[in-house]
Amino acid sequence: MPTRTHCMKDLYQETFSSIEDIKAHFEAANYICSDQIATCVYIAYNLQKPVMVEGPAGVGKTELAKTTAEILGVPLVRLQCYEGLDEAKALYEWKYAKQLLYTQLLKDKLGELLEGSNNFTDSMEKIHDQEDLFFSENFLEPRPLYKALHQEHGCVLLIDEVDKSDHEFEAFLLEVLSDFQVSIPELGTIKAKIKPLVFLTSNNSREMSDALKRRCLHLYVPYPEEKLESRILSARVPELSDTLRREVVSFVQQIRELDLKKVPSISETIDWAKTLLLLHASELNSATVKQTLNVLLKFETDIEATGDHLRGFIEKAHQKSKINIGSKAG
Amino acid sequence: MQQVLEDFYKVVRASGVKISPSDSIETSRSVTLVGYQNRSILKHALTVSLAKSLDDQHLIDECFEQFFKFDAFQQPSANDVNYGGGADDLTGDSENNPEQAQQDSEPYQSDTPLTNMLLERDHNALAVEMQRAAQEVGLRDIWFFTQKSLYTQRIMQKMGLRDLQNEIRALSDGSGNCPSNVAQAGQLRDAKAWLFEEVKDFVEQQLGMYGKTSAKNLREQHLQKTKLSNIEKRDFHTMHDLVRKMAKRLSSMYSKKKKRENRGQLDFRKTLRSNVAYDGILFETYWKSRYIDKPKVLVLCDISGSVQAYSRFLLLFLYSLNDVLNRIDSYVFTGNLISVDEIFAHYPVEEAIDKIIDDHGMGGSDYGTMLLDLERQCMDTIDNKTTVLILGDARNNNLAPRSEVLELAYQRAKRIIWLNPEPENFWKTGDSVMLNYRPYCHLAKTCNTLDHLERLLDELLKAATATV
Structure with missing residues (x-):
């Protein structure tokens, strides 16, 4: 009789019992997720479908997989994709x-x-x-995919930046993702002991094939809204004062509206907040912002482009922060 | 609920998102898992399961909001106040004092359910009834706006229009001159008119969902085959979308062919080097592989009045293909050659084309001067990797054709392709010098619709990727 491949759901039923539950677990692990992310993880976990996570760099795509592994208490197996990646480097x-x-x-x-x-x-x-x-x-020298299929207690498999890989490798992934098995000519077909929970991330540098997309749930993680960003920041940099946090978030949100080469994402906001904390800043002012803007913006042209707007942005951030305090007091 | 989901898939498909049968099965499983209790979670579940890209996600969100709106009969119309309470309504008292109105007159009782629903203003029951009728008459199959009144009538009939009409007739004719009956008949007439408006709105809304792409597809098909010079300005936007779509198709077809491994030819150097560690035993073998160069294109576009429209779309098409083209050098001319790469670098393609045509697109064409300029400015850059693409009608206004320059280019370039908007039998008429140029073109073809353009560019890319 063929043995049934277990899935993560059979082993960790307790942990992810509802969407609310997932949100609570993620929050406890300092990852503030939206309803959409929680719903997606819930479906992926219950229906054993891989998740294709898309979105600009630095919005927490990789972090999502890491946090999921952390919550479930299983290892995270990571496969970083690049041009030229082949079976020998990915499988065995x-x-x-x-x-x-x-x-x-x-x-x-x-x-x-x-x-x-x-x-x-x-x-x-x-x-x-x-x-x-x-x-x-x-x-046999096991590589990430082989390792993921061989984990006794399941794992979270992160296939990072899958858009950087070649078409051949993408086709090879299809077998892995639909049946969780691979064929090794010398050993035969190898099936997963426990079907892993798979996250694929993509920065959209090229269009993925329909066949691969069809096998995955599609999750687009955008830049967070002001409220969510503020919650993320308070979870990640708890030492930051309320006033400064509100100012930082408001400032970054305004910068995102500009036409920039690389718009700052949440990871840059966190880095910037940490930098400001290190400099003992109590509120945003022109001098501090100018000094530290290179943490937030990665291109010289972008820094130049924001030059004229800085004063206005800072003022607006101050106002917003005051309004918030006022409304809270009220 | 399965029927509701299937209808939703239909709406999503109509909006242009591809949903395969297996997608719909998987999505139904997701929905069963999360349930229908929470609207936003249901929406997220449908989005993550059905969408394949960010664009899809937006479309599905839009469809969801439309499909699960349930606002039929929720807006009181102007007619709404004119019926429903009783005879006293006519005096307007019942609006101010409905309770007294109820006590004063005995409410009219009817045998037909539709009449009762209308009189009781039971909007929910009416909405349910309308949905049921819509399902029975197959409203989800609506395609074109011309079907609107047909479906409105059918739904009304299914809801019991005939009975309602009979009742109105009976009330106004049958019982002599009883004023309350006459008033009742008037109210029912108002109610009928109101119902008709509501059903019409509903059908319109459904047409917006189910028939969204059918009309669009028809229009696009038509545009694809229309002569580019006949396309009106208001269709430019659709055309641009179409060009981008076609370019994407070509790009995805040819971007895959970048690298080809020549199996059977061992790369000795690489193999020996990497097997030194194994005592020279050949454990790891490497085969020779070759990268196929992306084509380099030099475009020369005539932008005199007669050819302008074609140039616009050729340039748009080429710049949408930048994934698969290594380099595009574009020049426009009526007489002298003018490089337009600078403009393309600073403006979005559509805007750039408008600007070029406004700035330079005047006067009759002079191909001789253009070719002399070509010799002076670009002959050095033409090599065996360059494809020269010329778009023009070769109407030279009886000037010298200078075909010897084209001959020189023909000897140097990989390919010279001439796209002429005129049909071939016009090439030998009037001031056309096409026949002088033809021997020095690898390919000279008529090209006056988007379909032609696509086919020719397909050929260009095929030749570029196959012959290396």
Whole structure:
């Protein structure tokens, strides 16, 4: 009778029992997620579907997978994609050096084994009688995908920046993602012990094939709205004062409206908040912002482009922060 | 509920999102999992399961809001106040004092459910009834705006229009001159008119959802085959979308062919180098692979009055193909060659084209001067990787054709392709010098619709990727 492949759901039923539950767990792990993210994780987890996470760089795509692994208490297996990535680097590789070394060591043994055989056919048969030792798991170098399929207690598999990989590799992924099994010519088909929870991230540098998209849930993580960003910031940089946090968020939200080469995302906001904290800033002012703007913006042209707007942005951030305090007091 | 989901898929499909049968099965499973209790979670579940891109996501969000709106009969219309209370309504008292109105007159009782619903102003029951009728008459199959009144009538009939009409007739004719009956008949007439408006609105709304793409597709198909010079300005926007769509198709077809491995030819150097560690035994073998160069294109566009429209779309098409083209050098001319790369670098393509045509698109064309300019400015950049693409009608206003320059370019370039908007039998008429140029073109073809353009560019890319 064929053995049934278990899935993560069978093992961790308690952890992700409802969408609310997922949100609470993520929040406890300092990842503030929207309803959409929680719903997506809930469906992925229950229906064992991979999630294709898209969105601009730095909005927490990779972090989502990391946090999921952390909450479930399972290892995170990460496969970073790049141009030229192939099966040998993603799935498995034979340990050639070890094979060579063993053949050298076993040379004498081979002589003993073949003793007494009169012709080639005899010798061949004697060798065939031995197990195919050199192409067994002992000589196999497992790579991320193989490791993910072999985890005893399941895992979260993160296939990062899948858009950077080649078309050939994308086609190869199809088998892994739909059946959670791979074929190794020398060993046969290898099935997942526990189906992992898979996240694929993409920065949209190229269009992925329909076949791959069809197998995945599609999650687009946009830049967070003001309220969400403020919550994320208070979870990630709790030492930051309320006033400064509101100012930072308002300032960053305004900068995102400009036409920039690289719009700052949430990870840059966090870095900037940490920088301001380090400089003991109590509120935003022109001098501090100018000094630290390179943490937020990564291109010289972008920094120049914001130059004229800085004063206005800072003033607006101050006002917003005051209004918030007023409304809270009220 | 499965029917509701299927209708929703239909609406989403109509908006242009591709949903395969397996997608719909998976999505139904997701919906079963999250349930229908929470509207926003239902929306997220449908979006993450059905969408394949951000654009899809926006479309699905839009469809969801439209599809699950349920606002039929929720807005009181002007007619709404004129019926429903009783005879006293006519005096207007019941509006101010409905309770007294109820006590004063015995409410009219009817045998037909529709009449009762209208009189009781039971909007929810009416909405449910309308939905049921719509389902029975197959409103989800509506395609074109011409079907609106047909479906409105059918739905009204299914809801019991005939009975309502009979009742109105009976009330106004049958019982002599009883004033309360006459008033009742008047109210019912108002109610009928109101119902008709509501059903019409509903049908219109449904047409907006279900018939969204059918009309659009028809229009696009038509535009694809229309002569580019005949396309009106108001269709430019649609045309631009269409060009982008076609360019994307070509791009995805040819961007895959970048690298080709020549199996069977061992890369000795690489193999030996990496196998030194294994005592020279060839464990890892490397095969020779070759990168296929993206084509380099030099475009020369005539922008005199007669050819302007074609140039616009050729340039738009080429710049949408920048994924698969290594480099595009564009020049426009009526007489002298003018490089327009600078303008393209600073403005979005559509705007750039308008600007070029406004700035330079005057006067009759002079191909001879253009070719002399080509010799002076660009001949050095033309090499065996360059494809020269010329778009023009070759109407030279009886000036010298200078075909010897084209011959020189023909010897240097990989390919020279001439796209002429005129049909081939016009090439030898009037001041056309096309026949002088033709021998020095690898390909000279008529090109006056988007379909032609696509086919020719397809050929260009095919040649560029296949022959290396």
